[in-house]
Amino acid sequence: MLAPIFFFLAFFYGYPTLSNLYNSFTDLSLLGLKRGGEFIGLRNYVELLSSRDFYRVFWNTLFWLTAVSVVLRLVLGLALALLLNSMTLRRWRLATVSRLLLLVPWATPPIVAVVVWRWLLDGRQGFVNGALQGLGLIDRPIAFLANVDVVWPSIVTIIVWNTLPLVTLTFLAGLQSVPPELEEAAEMDGAGAVQRFFHVTLPHLMPTVVVMALLLVFWTFNNFVYVWLATGAGPGLFTNVLATEIYIKGFIDFELGYSSSVGMVMAALMAVLGLVYFRFVALREFREIL
Amino acid sequence: MSRDANQAVATPEGNPDPQPVSIRRNPLTTAVILAATFVVWTFLVFPAVWIFVGSFKTNETMFSATAFTFTLENYATIFRVGFGRFIFNSLFICLVAVVISTFVSVIASYVFSRKRFRRKRLLFGAVILGQLFPWIILVTPLFIMFARIGLLNSHAGMIFSYVAISIPFSVYLLVGYLETVPRELDEAAVMDGCSQFRIIWTIIFPVMLPGIVATATYAFLLMWTEFLFALAFLTRTSLKTMPLGLAQFFGEQSIDWGAIMAASAVTTLPALVLFLPLQTKLSAGLTAGSVKG
Amino acid sequence: MADLNLRRVSKRFGDVTAVAEIDLEIAHREFVVIVGPSGCGKSTLLRVIAGLEELTTGEIHVGGEPVHRTPPAKRGIAMVFQNYALYPHKTVAGNMGFALRMAKVPGPEIERRVIEAARILQIEDLLERKPRQLSGGQRQRVAIGRAIVREPKVVLFDEPLSNLDAALRVDMRVELARLHGSIDATMVYVTHDQTEAMTMADKIVVLREGRIEQVGSPMTIYHHPANVFVAGFIGSPRMNLLPGTVRATADGAVTVDVAGGLRITVPAEATGIAAGDPVTLGVRPEDLAIGPDPQGTAFDLDVYVIEPLGGETILYGQIGGQIEERIEEHDAGRLEDRAGGARTLVVKTQGGATVRNRQRVPVRVVPEVCHLFDRAGVALPRPAGAGDVTPPETEAEEPERMQGEKLR
Ligand SMILES: Nc1ncnc2c1ncn2[C@@H]1O[C@H](COP(=O)(O)OP(=O)(O)O)[C@@H](O)[C@H]1O
Ligand SMILES: [Mg+2]
Numbered sequence: 001m002l003a004p005i006f007f008f009l010a011f012f013y014g015y016p017t018l019s020n021l022y023n024s025f026t027d028l029s030l031l032g033l034k035r036g037g038e039f040i041g042l043r044n045y046v047e048l049l050s051s052r053d054f055y056r057v058f059w060n061t062l063f064w065l066t067a068v069s070v071v072l073r074l075v076l077g078l079a080l081a082l083l084l085n086s087m088t089l090r091r092w093r094l095a096t097v098s099r100l101l102l103l104v105p106w107a108t109p110p111i112v113a114v115v116v117w118r119w120l121l122d123g124r125q126g127f128v129n130g131a132l133q134g135l136g137l138i139d140r141p142i143a144f145l146a147n148v149d150v151v152w153p154s155i156v157t158i159i160v161w162n163t164l165p166l167v168t169l170t171f172l173a174g175l176q177s178v179p180p181e182l183e184e185a186a187e188m189d190g191a192g193a194v195q196r197f198f199h200v201t202l203p204h205l206m207p208t209v210v211v212m213a214l215l216l217v218f219w220t221f222n223n224f225v226y227v228w229l230a231t232g233a234g235p236g237l238f239t240n241v242l243a244t245e246i247y248i249k250g251f252i253d254f255e256l257g258y259s260s261s262v263g264m265v266m267a268a269l270m271a272v273l274g275l276v277y278f279r280f281v282a283l284r285e286f287r288e289i290l
Numbered sequence: 291m292s293r294d295a296n297q298a299v300a301t302p303e304g305n306p307d308p309q310p311v312s313i314r315r316n317p318l319t320t321a322v323i324l325a326a327t328f329v330v331w332t333f334l335v336f337p338a339v340w341i342f343v344g345s346f347k348t349n350e351t352m353f354s355a356t357a358f359t360f361t362l363e364n365y366a367t368i369f370r371v372g373f374g375r376f377i378f379n380s381l382f383i384c385l386v387a388v389v390i391s392t393f394v395s396v397i398a399s400y401v402f403s404r405k406r407f408r409r410k411r412l413l414f415g416a417v418i419l420g421q422l423f424p425w426i427i428l429v430t431p432l433f434i435m436f437a438r439i440g441l442l443n444s445h446a447g448m449i450f451s452y453v454a455i456s457i458p459f460s461v462y463l464l465v466g467y468l469e470t471v472p473r474e475l476d477e478a479a480v481m482d483g484c485s486q487f488r489i490i491w492t493i494i495f496p497v498m499l500p501g502i503v504a505t506a507t508y509a510f511l512l513m514w515t516e517f518l519f520a521l522a523f524l525t526r527t528s529l530k531t532m533p534l535g536l537a538q539f540f541g542e543q544s545i546d547w548g549a550i551m552a553a554s555a556v557t558t559l560p561a562l563v564l565f566l567p568l569q570t571k572l573s574a575g576l577t578a579g580s581v582k583g
Numbered sequence: 584m585a586d587l588n589l590r591r592v593s594k595r596f597g598d599v600t601a602v603a604e605i606d607l608e609i610a611h612r613e614f615v616v617i618v619g620p621s622g623c624g625k626s627t628l629l630r631v632i633a634g635l636e637e638l639t640t641g642e643i644h645v646g647g648e649p650v651h652r653t654p655p656a657k658r659g660i661a662m663v664f665q666n667y668a669l670y671p672h673k674t675v676a677g678n679m680g681f682a683l684r685m686a687k688v689p690g691p692e693i694e695r696r697v698i699e700a701a702r703i704l705q706i707e708d709l710l711e712r713k714p715r716q717l718s719g720g721q722r723q724r725v726a727i728g729r730a731i732v733r734e735p736k737v738v739l740f741d742e743p744l745s746n747l748d749a750a751l752r753v754d755m756r757v758e759l760a761r762l763h764g765s766i767d768a769t770m771v772y773v774t775h776d777q778t779e780a781m782t783m784a785d786k787i788v789v790l791r792e793g794r795i796e797q798v799g800s801p802m803t804i805y806h807h808p809a810n811v812f813v814a815g816f817i818g819s820p821r822m823n824l825l826p827g828t829v830r831a832t833a834d835g836a837v838t839v840d841v842a843g844g845l846r847i848t849v850p851a852e853a854t855g856i857a858a859g860d861p862v863t864l865g866v867r868p869e870d871l872a873i874g875p876d877p878q879g880t881a882f883d884l885d886v887y888v889i890e891p892l893g894g895e896t897i898l899y900g901q902i903g904g905q906i907e908e909r910i911e912e913h914d915a916g917r918l919e920d921r922a923g924g925a926r927t928l929v930v931k932t933q934g935g936a937t938v939r940n941r942q943r944v945p946v947r948v949v950p951e952v953c954h955l956f957d958r959a960g961v962a963l964p965r966p967a968g969a970g971d972v973t974p975p976e977t978e979a980e981e982p983e984r985m986q987g988e989k990l991r
Contacts (some may be wrong), residue, residue: 001397001398001401002398002401002413005394005397005398005457006413008394008453008454008457009416009417009420009454009457009458012428012432012450012451012454013420013423013428013454015431015435016427016428016431016432016435017427017428017431019431019434019435020427020428020430020431023430023431023434033434033437080330083323083326083327083330086323088319088320088323088324089323089327092324094324094327098327098330098331100566101331101334101335102334103562103565103566104334104335104338104562105334105335105337105338106565107511107558107561107562107564107565107566108337108338108341108558108561108562109514109515109533109557109558109561110515110517111515111517111533111536111537111557112341112536112554112557112558113337115341115536115550115554116337116338116340116341116344116551116554117337119340119344119547119550119551120337120340122353125353126353127340127353130353161333161334161337165334215422218422221424222424222425222426224425224426224517224518225517225518229517229537242426243424243426246426246427246429246430247426247429247522250429250430250433251522256430256434259430260427260430260431263424263426263427263430264427266424266426266427267424267427270422270423270424273422274419274422277419277422278415278418278419282415282418282419283411283415285466286414286465286466286469288469289402289403289410289414289465289469290410290411290414
């Protein structure tokens with residue numbers, strides 16, 4: 001019964017990956033699809049590894065797009081989950097409302113999220129500029145998405161806004177699965193709130209945090225939409241990341257062969273992470289059926 | 291602060307404290323927590339609210355925080371330039387793809403969950419790792435492939451792609467859900483004389499319907515908001531989906547913010563409506579395993 | 584006729600042999616209980632009979648017909664699952680009638696049979712409810728109803744009572760016994776609870792690691808356990824197993840030295856046993872009595888826990904006397920194991936406790952109620968008269984305790 005499904009998936013994932021691998025050894029051009037590419041061995045990879053631009057792209061992807069945004073989301077997500085789980089919010093009957101409001105950014109499609117933030121961060125009349133000027137914090141408006149000093153933090157803000165709710169709700173579910181007896185036992189043992197957090201809550205939450213971190217890395221490292229729609233990899237190519245590089249090289253510069261080699265570098269990295277995920281998360285989760 | 295410390299000392303040991311330490315009310319803490327909550331609320335909701343507010347504003351007052359002139363002109367504009375077509379395209383592609391992908395995933399997840407067969411670990415791993423596959427590297431080869439077999443600029447090509455990207459996580463979610471359905475239920479059905487196919491559709495399907503609905507909704511949202519494949523594979527305007535249509539409003543010279551806000555509102559509303567009933571299921575389901583074991 | 588025959592039935596999962604070469608004959612309308620510790624292959628055996636698992640080797644016959652290649656629904660076998668496995672989206676009537684619908688039985692006939700089964704199980708008022716609106720006991724009845732509505736030749740039960748609370752379990756036990764009397768089906772019942780086995784079975788099958796240890800009527804199993812395992816598994820509290828050494832053998836009698844300095848001559852056939860061999864002396868807590876013995880076969884017991892149950896009292900104690908020297912005689916490998924066993928003794932007495940904690944009391948052992956097991960744990964055959972006297976199949980049993988008292 002599975003055979004047709006596998007055939008189908010192989011057609012969509014397997015064959016393109018292999019053809020990508022092959023293309024990465026050619027000088028295939030988008031304009032010469034019919035003619036096909038000439039086999040040029042490792043030349044694309046050599047070019048890629050000797051290009052300073054590539055290292056900038058790589059650094060952008062690794063540090064700004066992935067590391068900063070993932071760490072930020074984990075920390076803020078945990079803080080927010082603790083906030084939503086606090087007795088104070090429950091006593092004030094704000095916990096449920098907060099959870100519902102949390103859904104709003106999550107339900108917002110990424111493209112819409114970018115759109116509205118582009119409006120908020122508009123370099124001349126945007127709301128954020130207006131607010132900052134009104135508060136007297138800045139004299140002249142800042143072009144948030146065009147100024148190299150602030151463009152990355154701006155992109156990260158958009159990503160965090162859009163995806164923080166998922167992280168928070170996941171952590172919240174984790175927090176609520178901490179057995180109350182455990183907290184109570186720790187309290188009987190004389191642990192204060194902070195000690196309870198570090199000795200009971202956090203260890204219980206740790207597997208969730210690790211899985212979430214892995215998933216976020218996957219989702220973000222490969223992501224094309226945020227950077228592309230927010231800045232189009234600009235100003236210039238300042239915010240170019242691997243995903244946008246693949247697109248630009250392939251569909252704007254028409255160098256499909258080179259674009260494929262960038263894709264293979266990305267795929268190799270993801271494969272390693274994917275195996276880690278499979279080995280330590282998926283295998284354990286589905287222990288019973290495997 | 292000092293009063294609070296005194297209070298703690300004043301509670302003699304062994305005396306039953308009517309209120310556990312964790313919920314003792316400290317006005318300062320409460321104030322900080324409430325303030326933080328409102329800051330968070332603002333950050334979360336404000337941008338989304340402005341989509342809807344902005345969609346009813348004229349372009350003159352668009353960037354003003356206070357001035358507000360109500361207008362429906364933005365909505366008129368987007369439908370005048372053919373946004374209705376994009377809505378139809380999106381609905382058509384997503385609905386067809388969701389039905390196919392859910393149908394296929396239900397069968398696949400049943401087989402993975404209930405059958406023993408060789409290489410299962412490998413095959414299952416391959417399917418769920420599809421969730422983590424960097425789509426961007428598929429774009430170029432698929433573009434070439436689609437160009438060859440005539441799937442570029444076609445709804446069929448988009449449906450094909452969307453079914454393929456949603457199967458891995460649909461299977462993942464459904465297998466997780468099936469694990470909560472006792473195997474004895476299938477076995478009882480076998481004893482009662484059901485065929486394989488009957489078991490899936492008359493026993494398992496109704497029992498896991500909530501899980502299937504959740505999974506299908508999630509798949510729909512994924513497709514509804516998908517941008518990359520649509521951007522690469524659809525260049526003819528009459529075939530484009532809503533996210534592409536939305537991006538179109540970012541012209542080279544001028545940006546029609548009013549139209550963009552209206553289009554964003556139309557794109558977001560279905561997502562928001564579908565998301566509300568889903569919330570608990572999804573956040574619990576996505577990392578269920580990590581919490582479990 | 585619906586007799587069920589298993590011939591050399593095996594089931595392997597990869598390297599694990601869950602069921603090994605089972606031969607079993609079950610007569611028409613017999614109530615057979617399969618017992619054994621958890622993981623011993625009871626469920627697997629049942630599922631193989633049902634056809635839910637394909638057997639690795641062997642044959643299964645129902646009423647003389649081979650069924651091991653027949654699909655489960657066509658074997659004339661019904662099954663009651665431990666967690667009931669009721670279809671949550673169907674009503675009680677829908678659940679019970681489903682198999683008949685699958686078999687294309689006409690609607691009015693289905694209705695008639697469902698109502699009939701519901702009447703037998705006293706769930707007529709529940710027919711329109713959904714499973715989630717039922718209590719545990721009611722769900723159990725529906726699950727049984729679903730099985731019997733098909734008028735199967737054989738009904739299989741996999742620990743059907745283990746999800747019920749203790750009181751309900753006793754009620755359902757009686758109910759099942761009544762049901763067995765009123766329908767024309769052979770019943771195979773799996774449990775790890777030896778009380779269920781003893782109270783309900785015509786025939787008990789004791790299973791261990793996929794193999795049959797012993798088959799027999801409850802009283803045979805109780806009075807003539809084939810080996811240490813069966814002896815320890817059936818009976819509550821567990822049979823006391825004391826390490827000992829053969830002193831002398833005679834025709835139909837073996838003299839044994841056991842811990843605590845006791846020397847006792849047990850009526851048993853001394854096949855393959857010689858003086859100096861290690862043996863295990865088994866004696867059930869209910870076969871022991873407090874009080875001095877004129878013939879001198881008594882332990883000194885240092886009581887450390889007393890459990891008064893009202894009608895009876897259970898004493899836990901340590902055997903006094905020179906234990907250590909005795910232990911040295913036994914093989915070193917099982918030393919610790921035996922030492923632990925050697926020290927403790929459980930005694931079940933009638934009535935309230937007359938003994939106080941920390942007291943040393945004499946415990947009387949009657950040789951006729953003792954069991955002997957050789958080095959490999961196999962029972963030395965007891966004379967037919969020992970313990971139970973009468974062959975169990977024919978006559979109602981008189982509890983052994985009484986016999987013991989008479990012998991005194
Ligand atoms: N589907 C299976 N795959 C592998 N091993 C199994 C399977 N089912 C049962 N086993 C093994 O077979 C043995 C007997 O299991 P089971 O019949 O469930 O025992 P019981 O019902 O007596 O507790 C156990 O060791 C168990 O691990
Ligand atoms: Mg079992």
